[in-house]
Amino acid sequence: MTTINDRTLPVLEAPAATSTPVPVRAAPSIFHERWWLDIATQGDWKLAVVKQDDEVIGEMPYAMQRTRLWRVSHLPPLTRTLGPVIKSVTGSEARQLHHELDVTGKLIEQLPDCDSFFQVLDPRIDDALAFALHGFTVTARYTFRIDRNTTADEAWKRLNSKTRNVIRSASRELTVVPDIAPAEFIAFYEANLAARSRTNAYGDVVMRDLVNAFVERKAGMLLGAFGQGGKLVAAVGLVWDHQAMYYLLSSRAQDAHSGSISLLLWTGIGRALERKLTFDFDGFSSPSTFSFLNGFGATLTQRLGVERHGTVYLLMRTLKRKIAPGRVFAPNL
Known part of the structure; x- marks a missing residue:
C-alpha cells in the first residue's frame, strides 16, 4: 500500500467486472458496447459486419450525423476510440496479416458514403494499413497509459x-x-x-x-x-x-x-x-493537458486516427482554419 507523508490513501472497492462480451469481440473496449453507443449516439449508429459460414468474424460500429450542410460519421460524444474488431486466426504472421486486411477491407466497404468520416482506433490496433490502402488518411494520436x-x-x-x-x-x-x-x-x-x-x-x-x-x-x-x-x-x-x-x-x-x-x-x-487493469489517461487535446498528464510518469502510447473527407468538406474546413486558427493539437488526440 502506498502512503503519502505516512498517510494511507483511501481504499475504494475494486470495480466490478463488466458484462461478458460477444465472442467475436475478442478485444472490445467499453466504447464498443451496444448500450454505450445507443446512449452516446441516441440510437443513431450502425454496425458493419463480416461473416464466414454464418459466423461473425469482424465488426465495426460507426455513428451517423446530419448537419445543415454535411453528412458525417465521427466519434460520438465521450466515445474516445472505436475501430474494427476482428476474430483472430492461427498460423503464420503473413496469414494473420492477410486475414486482417481482408476482413477490414470488407468492413470498410460497408461504411457510409459521407462528407466526412473520422475515428480514432483502439490503442490495441497497431496498424491501419487496410484503411490506407482504401484511401483513408492515417494519422498518429496519443494517450498516456500505465501498464496493468x-x-x-x-x-x-x-x-x-x-x-x-x-x-x-x-x-x-x-x-x-x-x-x-x-x-x-x-x-x-x-x-x-x-x-x-x-x-x-x-x-x-x-x-x-x-x-x-x-x-x-x-x-x-x-x-x-x-x-x-x-x-x-x-x-x-x-x-x-x-x-x-x-x-x-x-x-x-x-x-x-x-x-x-x-x-x-x-x-x-x-x-x-x-x-x-491498465490505466488510460484517454488522450489530450492541448499542450497544457499534455504537460499535466505527463507528470504522472505514464507511457506515451500511440493511437491511430483514420479519416476520409470529401473535396468540398476539406475546402470548407481549410478556409475555416485560416479564418480562425485552432489549437496546436487536434481534438481527440
Missing part, C-alpha cells in the same frame, strides 16, 4: 516531483470519497460550467444518461474530493472494460486545491492496478 503489471510503489516513483508534491498537499486537505451519486456529480459539473459561462460540449442529456448507465452497470465510478465542511470541490468519472480503466470526465470548483484532480487520478490509478 505496474505496482503502486513503482507508479508512485514514476511521478515527477511536482505531481507527487501536489498530491501530498491535496491529501492533507481533502477527503476522497468513492461512489458519489450520479445526480451529485452532474449537478456539480453543471454548476462549474455555469460559473465559467460555458456549455456542456458533450450534450447535457448524453452525458447524464451515460454517467447514470455506467454507474448502474458497474462499468464505472465517480470519485469526489471533499474539503472543509464536507463541500465537494472536485470530481472525476472513470470507466472500465476487461482490460483498461479510462479517465473520462473531471470537474473542479474554481477555488479547489490545485492538486485535487491529481489526487483523484492517483486514487483511480491505485484502484486500476489493484484490479490488474
Whole structure:
C-alpha cells in the first residue's frame, strides 16, 4: 500500500467486472458496447459486419450525423476510440496479416458514403494499413497509459516531483470519497460550467444518461474530493472494460486545491492496478493537458486516427482554419 507523508490513501472497492462480451469481440473496449453507443449516439449508429459460414468474424460500429450542410460519421460524444474488431486466426504472421486486411477491407466497404468520416482506433490496433490502402488518411494520436503489471510503489516513483508534491498537499486537505451519486456529480459539473459561462460540449442529456448507465452497470465510478465542511470541490468519472480503466470526465470548483484532480487520478490509478487493469489517461487535446498528464510518469502510447473527407468538406474546413486558427493539437488526440 502506498502512503503519502505516512498517510494511507483511501481504499475504494475494486470495480466490478463488466458484462461478458460477444465472442467475436475478442478485444472490445467499453466504447464498443451496444448500450454505450445507443446512449452516446441516441440510437443513431450502425454496425458493419463480416461473416464466414454464418459466423461473425469482424465488426465495426460507426455513428451517423446530419448537419445543415454535411453528412458525417465521427466519434460520438465521450466515445474516445472505436475501430474494427476482428476474430483472430492461427498460423503464420503473413496469414494473420492477410486475414486482417481482408476482413477490414470488407468492413470498410460497408461504411457510409459521407462528407466526412473520422475515428480514432483502439490503442490495441497497431496498424491501419487496410484503411490506407482504401484511401483513408492515417494519422498518429496519443494517450498516456500505465501498464496493468505496474505496482503502486513503482507508479508512485514514476511521478515527477511536482505531481507527487501536489498530491501530498491535496491529501492533507481533502477527503476522497468513492461512489458519489450520479445526480451529485452532474449537478456539480453543471454548476462549474455555469460559473465559467460555458456549455456542456458533450450534450447535457448524453452525458447524464451515460454517467447514470455506467454507474448502474458497474462499468464505472465517480470519485469526489471533499474539503472543509464536507463541500465537494472536485470530481472525476472513470470507466472500465476487461482490460483498461479510462479517465473520462473531471470537474473542479474554481477555488479547489490545485492538486485535487491529481489526487483523484492517483486514487483511480491505485484502484486500476489493484484490479490488474491498465490505466488510460484517454488522450489530450492541448499542450497544457499534455504537460499535466505527463507528470504522472505514464507511457506515451500511440493511437491511430483514420479519416476520409470529401473535396468540398476539406475546402470548407481549410478556409475555416485560416479564418480562425485552432489549437496546436487536434481534438481527440
